[in-house]
Amino acid sequence: MTGISQIRQFFNWHEHTSAAPLAVYRIGFGILMLFSTMRFLLNGWVESQYIEPHFHFPYLGFEWVPYPSESLIYSLFIGMIIGSILIILGLFYRFGAFLFFFSFTYVELLDKTNYLNHYYFVSLVAFLLVLIPANRYFSLDTRLGFTNYSKTCPKWHIGLLQFQIAIVYIFAGIAKLESDWLFHAQPLKYWLHSAHHYDFIGPILKQDWVAYFFAWFGCIYDLTIVFFLLTKKTRPYAYFFVIVFHITTWLLFPIGVFPWVMIMATLIFFEANFHERILNFIRLLFGHQEAKRSGINTSLLPKKMTTALIGAYLAVQLLIPFRYLFYEGNLFWKEQGFRFSWRVMLMEKAGYAMFYVIDPKTKSEIEINNSKYLTQNQEKIMSTQPDMILQYAHYLQDVYSDTTVIQHGVSMEFNKPEIHAEIYVTLNGRPNQLYVDKKHDLAQIDNDLSERKWVEDFVK
Amino acid sequence: MDFKKLLIILAALFVVISCNKDKDKEDFDRKAMLDNMASAVIIPQLNSFNEDVISLNTAALTYTANTNTTNLQDLRSKYVIAYKSFQKCKMFDFGPMSDQFIKSSMNTYPTDTVQIELNISQGSVDVNAASNIDAIGFPAIDYLLYPQHQSTSAPIDSFSTGTYAIERCNYLLAITSKMKTEMAIVVSNWISYKTTFINADGNDVGSSTSLLFNEMVKDIELLKNAKIGIPAGQQTGGQTLPKYVEGYYAQISIDLAAENISALKNIFLGAAGSGFDDYIKDVESEDVTTSLADNIATQFDVVQASINNIGSPLSDKVDTNPTAVNTAYLEIKKLLTFCKTDMSSALGLLITFQDNDGD
CATH class of the missing domain: 1.20.120 (Four Helix Bundle (Hemerythrin (Met), subunit A))
Structure with a gap:
């Protein structure tokens, strides 16, 4: 076989292949999302993350998303639960996938304080599952005759989900190719230290060489694991490393269900007969019935159109992590183009932000007690992220505009006050340095995609 | 075969490096730090504050029973000692201390002098009521003992001959005995809380x-x-x-x-x-x-x-x-x-x- 025909083979996205990996992926994803949503609810995080805060930090361009009432927020979580159950069963699948995608993404859009790369991953996968008919094999929809049964699916159904995993790993690997990570093992060194109360391994974890070993191993793992998973010969070994890697991170760091999501998701690299065995096991547990309806499923879109749309999705996914190249300054410091780029575990930042409301005429100023407006978690995250600093400053201007403030028995008039901030930040173990100088009136600075010149330059 | 050799060499290397490092860094034990904090800092300071609050209450009893300059000076000095002692304890606002709301009930200031006078004139008042949070604790004692700063005649008059002198005495005692009672609970609860504190490492x-x-x-x-x-x-x-x-x-x-x-x-x-x-x-x-x-x-x-x-x-x-x-x-x-x-x-x-x- 020549190289060219191999490449052609690779790009023949419409060729059919077994749908078993897709069915297992659908069920696995549904189970983990069900578990993850329940865990979120039972831990009381809905209350602490979405109901307690008075002020919210919406994403740029999504400020219009209405903030739901308490009961509506809970309804969204119920939506996630119903959605994930329907995904597992493959019952009213499209509706279920859409319900999950919509409610999950809606909640994520409410406050970027809660941004996590793995939530972004879940949103993307849920979006792909709305588009991919993963209910044509091993589903209640086929058993009840709601859709045609098909033991095969086009290669792109599976390929797209594999691609999404590859994006996560490879970009996470590329992001680690920087000096703090490779040559100083930071912030890993700090974080491994926090785990040193473990008996036996605790004292080992705090050794510098362990941090370096984890840093280099993690980087090489991220960069190469997908290729080893794609190759039949290395696949079982690669999967062994997937398990070891993610369980290690799960034990050491508070990263929730993400390790389990990756352990489940990477199964999609295995061949059909492996997944058939899993499905057979489920059949054994729940009994097996033939599908009612079989026939040819016709696609809604012409093949070329589908190819073009897939191509566009791939391009967007490949380009978004590189948008930071449009900006000057240190990426970790100014965080322009940091989110949605799979930069995981790269920063330990902590800040102290003091805000001042200043009357432009009298120059009289008052210092703001941030805990009056923000939760402890919001304050911590805001104080190191420029866009959130601006959002908060703009909010303070609204609060103190055209108002009489009575504080400690003293009455003060504010019309259109200036908002200033003095902020210090430490990054990856370096001594703290000035982040925002008090001289800027933050109320005058727009929160947009332009260069953040008002953030002090990073001094190495 | 070469691969295996390489692995063995790498493993050996790690062992050597780790042994070297072990000697440099002595092991930090978070649990030992907490034990030290509890035994050498927190508990001694709470105990001594407890003693000081008891003395304050005793001095208040003596002064109200026998209102004279000597007893006032003694009460004032006990008040200053206890207030200073409080400055060493108020940051332990978790566990038994926060259960008793010590931080807010003992030190909400500025104190509400109007409320204090109203409470006194009414005779019997519940000093535990939430509405009295700024009419009790050290800031209230501060006002009662030093109404005109350092002058000694003013508090002696108001506690002996002034209108509501008896009520004023009772009010002071209600405050100091509340403090005494609450600190006694804190100190006794810390005996069992100590283990909880050290184990949450x-x-x-x-x-x-x-x-x-x-x-x-x-x-x-x-x-x-x-x-x-x-x-x-x-x-x-x-x-x-x-x-x-x-x-x-x-x-x-x-x-x-x-x-x-x-x-x-x-x-x-x-x-x-x-x-x-x-x-x-x-x-x-x-x-x-x-x-x-x-x-x-x-x-x-x-x-x-x-x-x-x-x-x-x-x-x-x-x-x-x-x-x-x-x-x-x-x-x-x-x-x-x-x-x-x-x-x-x-x-x-x-x-x-x-x-x-x-x-």
């Missing part, structure tokens, strides 16, 4: 290291805002508020602040034993020129000096010596910056149970 939200660190930082913030900032006009557009100082009537604000900052430093150092300074040094890489722990310890001293430099009483100095007041304010801000950025990062304490992916 993780780095999560509920862990003791995290509690102690957060309360220490909160108390430094209170020092900056409540003790200095608010009276200096930081929250009122520069308008000073002399009556908002702590211990306004007895004019002991600076003494209280000095006591407080030295107690905070003592926590940072873990007295003579294992403390946050040792923890930081353990986390730090060996190639730092000056340790963050030393920088912070020095900054504690700078703050202490800048507070002493203000002069007394603070209620006058906010107007007559604003430069010194402002310097102290800025130095506390620097200390807070160290704590909230570098120290918080180094200790890796979590502030929520929420998942994170480290960005």
Whole structure:
């Protein structure tokens, strides 16, 4: 076989292949999302993350998303639960996938304080599952005759989900190719230290060489694991490393269900007969019935159109992590183009932000007690992220505009006050340095995609 | 075969490196730090505060039974001792202390003198009622014992011959005995809480290291805002508020602040034993020129000096010596910056149970 025909083979996205990996992926994803949503609810995080805060930090361009009432927020979580159950069963699948995608993404859009790369991953996968008919094999929809049964699916159904995993790993690997990570093992060194109360391994974890070993191993793992998973010969070994890697991170760091999501998701690299065995096991547990309806499923879109749309999705996914190249300054410091780029575990930042409301005429100023407006978690995250600093400053201007403030028995008039901030930040173990100088009136600075010149330059 | 050899060599290398490193770094034990904090810092300070509150209550009984200058001087000195002692305990606002709401019930200021007089005139009042939070505790005693600052005749008159003298005596005793009762509970509950405290040796939200660190930082913030900032006009557009100082009537604000900052430093150092300074040094890489722990310890001293430099009483100095007041304010801000950025990062304490992916 020549190289060219191999490449052609690779790009023949419409060729059919077994749908078993897709069915297992659908069920696995549904189970983990069900578990993850329940865990979120039972831990009381809905209350602490979405109901307690008075002020919210919406994403740029999504400020219009209405903030739901308490009961509506809970309804969204119920939506996630119903959605994930329907995904597992493959019952009213499209509706279920859409319900999950919509409610999950809606909640994520409410406050970027809660941004996590793995939530972004879940949103993307849920979006792909709305588009991919993963209910044509091993589903209640086929058993009840709601859709045609098909033991095969086009290669792109599976390929797209594999691609999404590859994006996560490879970009996470590329992001680690920087000096703090490779040559100083930071912030890993700090974080491994926090785990040193473990008996036996605790004292080992705090050794510098362990941090370096984890840093280099993690980087090489991220960069190469997908290729080893794609190759039949290395696949079982690669999967062994997937398990070891993610369980290690799960034990050491508070990263929730993400390790389990990756352990489940990477199964999609295995061949059909492996997944058939899993499905057979489920059949054994729940009994097996033939599908009612079989026939040819016709696609809604012409093949070329589908190819073009897939191509566009791939391009967007490949380009978004590189948008930071449009900006000057240190990426970790100014965080322009940091989110949605799979930069995981790269920063330990902590800040102290003091805000001042200043009357432009009298120059009289008052210092703001941030805990009056923000939760402890919001304050911590805001104080190191420029866009959130601006959002908060703009909010303070609204609060103190055209108002009489009575504080400690003293009455003060504010019309259109200036908002200033003095902020210090430490990054990856370096001594703290000035982040925002008090001289800027933050109320005058727009929160947009332009260069953040008002953030002090990073001094190495 | 070559691959296997390589693995063996690598493994051997790791063992050698790790053995070398083991000798350099002595093992830091978070549990031992907590044990030291409880045994050498927290419990002794709570016990001595408890003694001081008992003495205060006894002196109040003596004074109300026999209102004269000697007994007043004795009561006043017991009040100052107890208030200073309180400055060494108020940051332990977790576990038994927070169960008894000690921090707010003993020290909400400025005290509401109108409410106090109203309570006295009404005779029997529930000092435990939430509405009386700013009419009890040290600030209320401060007003009752020093209505005209250092004058001794005023309190002697009001407690012996003035209208509602008996009610005034009873009110004072209600306050001091409430303090005594509550501290007795705190001290006795700490006996069993000690084990809980030492065993919560993780780095999560509920862990003791995290509690102690957060309360220490909160108390430094209170020092900056409540003790200095608010009276200096930081929250009122520069308008000073002399009556908002702590211990306004007895004019002991600076003494209280000095006591407080030295107690905070003592926590940072873990007295003579294992403390946050040792923890930081353990986390730090060996190639730092000056340790963050030393920088912070020095900054504690700078703050202490800048507070002493203000002069007394603070209620006058906010107007007559604003430069010194402002310097102290800025130095506390620097200390807070160290704590909230570098120290918080180094200790890796979590502030929520929420998942994170480290960005």
